[in-house]
Amino acid sequence: MSVEGAHSNGSASAEVAARVERRWATIAVIIVVMMALLAAFAGIHRATMPQPRVETTDPSRLHLSGEFVESNLGSVLETNGNVTVRAIGQQYSFTPACIVVPVDTPITLRATSADVVHGILIQGTNVNTMLVPGYISEQLMRFTKSGDYLMPCQEFCSFGHEGMWGKVKVIDKADFANRAKGGGRLSCVGQ
Template identity: 40%
Template sequence: MRIEAYERIFMILAGLMLVLGIVGIGIGALVAGVHVPSPAGRIDPRALSTTPPFDQPGLRDLGGGKYEAVVIARAWQFQPDEIQVPVGATVTFTLASPDVIHGFVLTGTNANVMVIPGQISQVTARFDQPGEYLWVCHEYCGFGHHQMYGKVVVR
């Protein structure tokens, strides 16, 4: 079967694009550490406010510059909506939702995770520069979605 020159060029370019895409995914996963977050656990969303650690949301000092921020994402607010950590802190955000799907993206970091009712989500970020790092809900969750934000204050 005879293949026209332009078809052959197109097939070669399409094959190269496929190979480059696979190489890019491999570099992202193996070199840059990009990965899809998986649930850190399961929780009954109806009993969220009485189940540890979500019965006392807030920041916990784990020692050695490591912290855990337990955050509840509920219709149109994060609880707590602000945490303060020192420069050089590594913070693991442990999140859950009692109502609908929310999102959590932390500006200036690679922290980005969905918060799904019934699942515990975790994401970690390191803060090497002082300042304020805004986090927002990036999944539309209803009427007050645009007011759903919080921040990390690094001093």
Template identity: 35%
Template sequence: MHIHPLEKRWAAISLLLVGTLGGLIVYTAVAMSIHPPSNVEAIDSTRLHLTPEFSEENLGVKREKDGTVVARVVMARFMVVPHEITVPAGVPIVLRVATPDVVHGLHVAGTNIGTQVVPGYVSQVRTTIDFASVARIGVRNADGSVTVPLFCNEFCGLGHQSMWGRVIVTPK
């Protein structure tokens, strides 16, 4: 059994590279609290329309009593309800999403909002939208806000491509 010295050196370099990348991930997760959406919150999706939180009148964007902005969205084949939501840039917002049917994905262009939407669970994304980023790729409206598309990015049936909505981002 022998390993060539050059190979040993390369193995050390590889370990260093992999260790650095892993270390960076752990650092951003622990010190900066950057995680993928992972709230593990069960909900009965067959009775979604009867739950107070995702009943029709409660969908859309609301400012909670503690001041946080919460957007509640239902993704159902093949639509996003409500089709359009308006959220402010530059302040922390919370997106809560559920589905009554199959697996969907939610991805908002120009932002880092991306989550799977799985029947039986509530998906939650906490983020702060950067206005400059959405302004670069979105459509500028007369009132100074910017509209970006919201896609379903998980195959959910033959109408999958038609499942999308809009997010209107208002400047701070």
């Protein structure tokens, strides 16, 4: 560093100080670059990343037509064996309030909000996404253990926020397939 003026007597110690400092700065830069590379590697190699695509929807027409009409909400077994879950959040509940899905199955959760900003978080997992009105959130998930999971709204959505808790029921694969036979959209209702 070229800031010191007294080159005559202080220059040797300044030299040492600058060298030590440069070493530390190099280490710090390496740490930072490593972190970014690690994230890039995990993102590309394992395809773990936050929601990549932007999809929009008109919240004032959600209930009238399209993907999020009431009769289309819930879980559906696709022909390839995967499951798609469609849900909406509104002040202050989720529809369906209790989602039913099979264990050990790739699941796509597609959800949006009918009014204000909400969030979906499934406790004990890293399923966690915002529901922003006007936009569709998509999360890929897979449960390795059957059982009941709590699914609170994780974003302030006005005065009833503390009461907005949903549930996820993860059941046996065969059970689910059996219930899906009749077609339609599944939720915990009727179980």
